[in-house]
Amino acid sequence: MSFSTFIQHCLTGISLGGAYALISIGYTLVYGILLLINFAHADIFMMAGYFMIFAMASFPWQVAIPIVILATVVLGVVIERVAYKPLRNAPRMSVMISAIGVSYLLQNLATYLFSALPQGYPTIPPLKKVIQLGSVTTSLVTLITPVLTILLVILLMLLVRHSKFGMAMRAVSKDFETSQLMGIKINRVVSYTFAIGSALAAIGSILYFTDRMSVTPFSGTMPGLKCFVAAVLGGIGSIPGAMIGGFIIGITETFLVAFGYSTYSDAVTFLFLIIILIVRPTGLLGEELTEKV
Numbered sequence: 001m002s003f004s005t006f007i008q009h010c011l012t013g014i015s016l017g018g019a020y021a022l023i024s025i026g027y028t029l030v031y032g033i034l035l036l037i038n039f040a041h042a043d044i045f046m047m048a049g050y051f052m053i054f055a056m057a058s059f060p061w062q063v064a065i066p067i068v069i070l071a072t073v074v075l076g077v078v079i080e081r082v083a084y085k086p087l088r089n090a091p092r093m094s095v096m097i098s099a100i101g102v103s104y105l106l107q108n109l110a111t112y113l114f115s116a117l118p119q120g121y122p123t124i125p126p127l128k129k130v131i132q133l134g135s136v137t138t139s140l141v142t143l144i145t146p147v148l149t150i151l152l153v154i155l156l157m158l159l160v161r162h163s164k165f166g167m168a169m170r171a172v173s174k175d176f177e178t179s180q181l182m183g184i185k186i187n188r189v190v191s192y193t194f195a196i197g198s199a200l201a202a203i204g205s206i207l208y209f210t211d212r213m214s215v216t217p218f219s220g221t222m223p224g225l226k227c228f229v230a231a232v233l234g235g236i237g238s239i240p241g242a243m244i245g246g247f248i249i250g251i252t253e254t255f256l257v258a259f260g261y262s263t264y265s266d267a268v269t270f271l272f273l274i275i276i277l278i279v280r281p282t283g284l285l286g287e288e289l290t291e292k293v
């Protein structure tokens with residue numbers, strides 16, 4: 001493998017990892033607040049792909065992108081209000097079953113509305129612009145994705161650590177019931193958390209599908225599972241951990257494909273999951289939780 005080819009694969013892997021990171025943050029945010037694995041998150045990402053297809057059919061990309069992010073946020077908040085809020089005091093297994101049900105509902109709804117055939121993802125001209133870096137040729141989206149991911153993670157960390165809303169999020173994540181007794185509006189915090197996660201999923205979908213150029217009702221299934229693995233790998237509940245996990249999964253997958261082991265790329269992702277759960281169940285940046293007796 002030549003040096004230029006190696007750099008090309010590194011850029012591709014980091015770009016893919018950036019998209020995975022944005023999606024995995026949605027998993028980690030919701031888990032941090034509700035201790036819930038939101039299995040429907042991957043399908044919210046898939047629906048964002050369809051939203052872009054229809055938005056670009058009627059509007060220029062400058063208008064379509066905000067519309068898609070807003071529509072995805074609305075979808076995420078509605079799902080939380082309809083499927084999760086009524087089960088706030090139910091056993092955690094009930095909420096998880098509801099999340100699985102919403103996931104299958106979105107997949108089947110997309111199949112019914114849009115058919116199971118791949119739909120062409122529209123081209124966003126600036127993102128597809130070809131960039132020449134010496135002997136390496138790449139697209140602008142490949143360069144933008146990791147930079148945008150890191151900037152969004154920094155902004156999110158500043159929000160969580162240095163704002164009133166962030167303080168409320170941290171309080172709810174530490175002790176749900178006590179936060180409620182202290183006057184924190186739990187439902188508002190949860191809704192805003194779903195809104196942030198859905199917005200990041202929408203941005204991630206734009207960056208992800210721009211390079212893959214087609215959307216199906218099951219486009220979110222495998223990326224969603226890999227992003228869940230990324231969240232666990234980094235330490236579920238940790239925002240920087242989700243970002244690091246996303247980059248690790250993206251780079252590993254890209255190099256396995258480059259070396260001709262594409263058949264095993266998905267298997268290696270789940271091997272990471274098994275290894276991290278055995279060696280360090282809390283993930284790379286996860287905190288050790290001690291239970292009081």
